[in-house]
Amino acid sequence: MKVRPLLCGFGLLASGLIAAPAASADSPTRILNTITSVSCVFETAQGDYVFFGASSTTLDGTSGSYMFVETPDYNMVSEGYGGTAVFAGNGSFTAEVLLHDFDTQEPLGLASVEAVRTSLAEPVTEELQERSGNSWTTGTVTTTDYRVDVGPVTVPGYTVLANDDDCTSEVITFDVMTTNPAAAIYGDSDFESAICVLEGFPNGQVALSQDRPNVRYDVVIDDGVNPQEAEGFLHLPGRTAGGTAPLVDLVTEQRIGELTINVELRRIGTRSQESDTFDGITERGIVVPYLATITVSTSDGRSGVAHCYAEDHTNKLIIRPAANDGGH
Incomplete structure (x- = not known):
């Protein structure tokens, strides 16, 4: 009788979703990272919709933003990725991203978003305990929600009708430890x-x-x-x-x-x-x-x-x- 193979085992390894083990068991890996994000959907006087997102991470100090514009029937008009995002300590936020025509990829101009973020409530901390094979990840995940007071929003070719309920923001802090067995x-x-x-x-x-x-x-x-x-x-x-x-x-x-x-x-x-x-x-x-x-x-x-x-x-x-x- 033939034993059925373990489904997706080799596929997971090849895709990188299963981490290869160390030659011998190493000390647990600690990850301390804070991710700050803003997400917005704006209406325009022309009837199209502007989608915007930005985030930063303390793990490597990087940040970025993106924007795209869609018609009401979900046709893409323009898009831009790899923009800037600055989350200041006083709660102010600024971002710029270069938009391109979706069909021709011709540059259309620089879009920008300004806002002020204010925490809505006390941080909420959740205990984390997850298992992947014989490796364990434990620690805490702390989430803080923010109100976003939207300032000037500029999008080439559009008049943006920005409101303070168009955006959401949160800060998520991970403090987790993962064991590293010699064999997974x-x-x-x-x-x-x-x-x-x-x-x-x-x-x-x-x-x-x-x-x-x-x-x-x-x-x-x-x-x-x-x-x-x-x-x-x-x-x-x-x-x-x-x-x-x-x-x-x-x-x-x-x-x-x-x-x-x-x-x-x-x-x-x-x-x-x-x-x-x-x-x-x-x-x-x-x-x-x-x-x-x-x-x-x-x-x-x-x-x-x-x-x-x-x-x-x-x-x-x-x-x-x-x-x-x-x-x-």
């Missing part, structure tokens, strides 16, 4: 059955899916005229579980009764395992086969049973330093 380990698991006919239940089929212990069930009764369905979740940490769900007419989308389902798992055969290593990446997969006995009954007296083949999949991706050294 990512896990994935899945439980899935075949689509099985319900014996004694005309036109009935059932299937199980998703990860244990919370297994999703889907029962479809389709005679070609009045299709019906019931779906839900069973808490299945062991070998047996049961539950009820509304039975719905798929044409009218109305509830027409209730369906009761019971599942009993019996392990069949032996556990199979596969392992593959390439460039410091080890992928391991384990499959445990089961026979699922599924009994179904409805509130109008129909009932049936299905004997379904099912598999419990466990996959693990281990990324060692060799995966990032470019060698083979």
Whole structure:
């Protein structure tokens, strides 16, 4: 029996979303960064809309802004990126960005925004605790909302009708610590059955899916005229579980009764395992086969049973330093 590969594991590494581990476990990495941002939507006397955004970060001291103009039916008129943004300590804000014609990319002139930012309330701090594989990120995220009093706004070719409710602003401060294990380990698991006919239940089929212990069930009764369905979740940490769900007419989308389902798992055969290593990446997969006995009954007296083949999949991706050294 072939073990299914861990979905998207290699893709995540290639895209850079999975960080390659260090040769040995390093000290945790601390990130202390404050991001300040302003976002605005302005109306114009000509009827088009001006979208503007700016931000700065203390991580590397950079800042920037952008602007684009759209018609009411979402056609782009002009755009500009890579503009300036200055967030002063007294709350004043200024930005400039060069706009270009969207179709020809010819320069149209310099747009500018001026405003004053004032905090609206006390900062709100949230505790952060996230896991990515065997790496943990913990710390705090503090958010402060600001009122924006809009000053002069200039856009080439437009008269901007600026109001103080056109902009929002916030300051988000991250103080987080991330562990750096010597090898990154990512896990994935899945439980899935075949689509099985319900014996004694005309036109009935059932299937199980998703990860244990919370297994999703889907029962479809389709005679070609009045299709019906019931779906839900069973808490299945062991070998047996049961539950009820509304039975719905798929044409009218109305509830027409209730369906009761019971599942009993019996392990069949032996556990199979596969392992593959390439460039410091080890992928391991384990499959445990089961026979699922599924009994179904409805509130109008129909009932049936299905004997379904099912598999419990466990996959693990281990990324060692060799995966990032470019060698083979």
